[in-house]
Amino acid sequence: MNGTAGGIGALPDADCESALQDDVRDALARRQPLRIVGGGSKGFLARSAEGEALGVADHRGILAYEPTELVVTARGGTPLAELEEVLAEGGQMLAFEPPHFGASATIGGAIACGLSGPRRPFAGSARDFVLGVKLLNGRAETLRFGGTVMKNVAGFDVSRLMAGACGTLGVLLEVSLKVLPRPRCELSLSFEMNPLSALQAMQDWASGSWPLSGLAYDDRLRVRLSGNESAVQAARRRLGGEPAECGADYWRALREQDLPFFAGAADLWRLSVPPAVRLAPLPGEWLYDWGGAQRWLRTSAPAAEVFAAAASCGGHAMLFRTPMASAARFQPLEPRLMGLHRSLKAAFDPDGLFNPGRMYEGL
């Protein structure tokens, strides 16, 4: 299939695998660390990586898409927008609703960062939908893991390990993803509520048989219903609330952090916690997504305090946006777990070529 869906200005599909392999081989010979760059839309997420840029955005194109198989395979540099457009034409979608954070976002970058949007608690995460990958490891070998079938337990699950590894274990040349049908009907509701009642309502509704696909709270409780017309209307009648105007836009803006909450310079934290938990008080502004399981916090509180609050309830925190380039971003790992991370890193990338320091210092 040719990449004809990218609209005006779309670049042609191109197979740059052997060039990328040569680049990695050359870097390996020179022991030169590489900074993997896709569309550059998510560079703000992690610590700045050292090394020469390895551009992967030109390696692009959808390689296979068969709607009845619920699977799509694309090169890592394929623009996320283009991929989503092709899936929409097939009546399908990436159900983990990946944030783009810019028009240049690629599918490889979306998987490497492992982020998922508002639909995540109801449909699954980026890693949940990974079926297979083709990657370049730190020995400049091209390797295939997983495949394009729904169930596959042959060999270790290296494919899903790549999701969220921030490119530190290899360069994602191709990914195969499970896709799902688009709901026939979507409807957004909103409810006037205080934060504590909202947390309780989210818990009650998530524990009920509603066709939910979004559950968030800013100043109002926001609910998105997805399914066929009769199910969505039945749920709407029973839940009450007001139909939200431009409902779809709200969920896009939440996913892309285009809401006013996300504007400004204060540190933005992502706390991933058990949804029903009452967190220790932290100063700042909150926005809840994922039915309370993903909480955004704008705060000036010291990092140690935020990390401790998240850990104390069985969750973790990530400093998502900050003006300080060198700040630690991810919840610290206990030493033995960090040791295992280093051993795994060495198993894929013995010379530490890929994105050194991007996730954690020394990894």
Added chain:
Amino acid sequence: MTHRSHPSEQLAHHVDKDAFVRALRRKLGPEAVLADPEDLRPYECDALSAYRTLPWIVVLPQSTAEVQAVMQLCHAAGVPVVARGAGTGLSGGALPVENGVLLSLTRLNRILAIDAPNRLARVQPGVRNAAVTEAVAPLGLLYAPDPSSQIACTIGGNVAENSGGVHCLKYGLTVHNLTEIKLVTVEGELLTVGGMSLDAPGYDLLALLTGSEGLLGIIVEVVVKLILRPASARALLAAFDDIGAAGAAVANIIGAGLLPAGLEFMDAVTIRATEAFVHAGYPVGAAAILLCEFDGLPEQVDADVAAAEAILVAARATEVRRAADDAERLRFWMGRKAAFPAVGRIAADYYCMDGTIPRRCLADVLRGISTLAEEFGLGVANVFHAGDGNLHPLILYDANRPGELEQAERLGARILQLCLDVGGTVTGEHGVGVEKIDLLCRQFPAAELAQFHAVKRAFDPHGLLNPGKAVPSLRRCAELGAMHVHGGQLPFPELERF
């Protein structure tokens, strides 16, 4: 049949057995360490009983601390360790090694906590799969993965194998239904991977550990996700006089944007065997039947059932039944759930395969299986999870007839090769174990296998955990490759030949 592992996958040690038993008994008490052959016999195989090896020693720890003590002793002495749950695995993953400790986790069988607000349960590895759902049913919750052995199989084993089940098309595999694993490492240290949140910092070790078949560590605690019991469920049963039409109907249902909770296929042999066994009222003249179930909000389910019914009729089903009530729905399923034992009644033995293929190849692969079965002179019954393309051909044979088991194994290997040829995999949910270890040499080139070995070394540098399972050595593949030269190309040309 006694299983001998490949020389390159064996670990020699010269540890004195009596002294080692005494050391283990000092840590675990005398009752928890078995060393007499008659006590070891029940552990010589799992549900792939064609392969048997008497373990060196069996240990039955009752706590995480005792598991750690066992691992510390084995690690210090260089003794291999094979972990075992209920022993219901179908690929020989819990087959003992003759000079190793068989670590049974069945005494770690407590549900430690049920967290209804967050819809999580913290359980020990020896808790039975069905026991989790039984415990949370009063809260209106359930644990979704439902392998057919769920009455007996344990959560630890489910995690080690990444077990699926009838409902995984909609609700996912084991890997999609966990948030945390506590792991005892080969050195005997305790690690927590994941947490109570939907994701965790660092690498996704939870995904890597799930399905790792006991090669990376010992699972001693698991936090599983619970889901809401669906408000309603309705099922359809469709009969076809042609398996190709049934295969096409599966693709059409998925292609229409429907997401059944279960979509199961049974062929003529299975239908007749099942009907004779449980009298579910199946149409015995049909070439194939599909069972298709939807669950969720009643309004959604009604619309989905109507849409699926129309698709099945259009796909030339000779008959489509809609379960009138829950009793009839359960009768539809009764036959499917009894399919394996039913086939067990029409053949002395059967050998269960587990390939996954792209759905569009269903009809072709089923025809290919039928041709192969004729060629080998053995019967094959097909019953499987059509929704995810996960085949379970049951090869019928009689182990008492000389050579027939070997013939069945050869037919099985050819069927799995067929799955690989259409872009599938040799195991969808039963695992590689010892059974399919040779086939991994066909599914993965040497560089991928070498990467698996590197991952293994990151957890277990000396290869003490479950040696000879799941990931073949390159030497095994090289020798095997010499026997299966493809197109004149020797696989692994870089390796020496022995």
